[in-house]
Amino acid sequence: MNKLKSTLQFGGILSDDSVQQVLNHAYEKNLKAGEHFLEFGAIAHEIMFVDEGFLRSYDIGNQGEEITKYFVRPNQFYADLESYYNLTPCENAIQAMTAAKILVIKRNNWEKLNETIPNFYIYTKTIIEAALLNKIKDNDFLNYGTAMDKYLELQKRYPAILLHVPQQYIASYLKITPQSLSRIRKELAKKEHS
DSSP, X not given: OHHHHHHHHGGGOSOHHHHHHHXXXXXXXXXXXXXXXXXXXXXXXXXXXXXXXXXXXXXXOTTSOXXXXXXXXXXXXXXXXXXXXXXXXXXXXXXXXXXXXEEEEEHXXXXXXXXXXXXXXXXXXXXXXXXXXXXXXXXXXXXXXXXXXXXXXXXXXXXXXXXXXXXXXXXXXXXXXXXXXXXXXXXHHHHHHO
């Protein structure tokens, strides 16, 4: 809970009492690698905060292949926003890629917190805007440049992902084949040793 507490305190939007109220509604959930937090077609009734581990949001492509859309990292809040706000079945699933410890707050509790805590609405708006801006920036680098450019940008932005996430998910996220990813890693390793 310490990471969640620090994140809630960041920026000074919420008072210490408010932070404690939020923490009172969070419960811990442990996921094994490969386990889902949210299945395809389910309705998102919870917001999660990642304490430890890495998760991904993914979709299924036309050929039945899994397409990694987004990585959820430690110290991040995450929910399938479209499903959460519209109460519609989600089109993406959320899966742990490593063992993960997450803290979960149910939708009805989050809504109550929005109604009862001064500034909680502002805090919620802030984290949603930050998440959306992040997604826009990520999409920018994913849609332009060579496979090497994309890999180097991912390495610069999120080095921990490259250390902890299985290669097939990284390749899928970068929209390249696992073989291309292996080639890139070999090229970079050669450059480092020369």
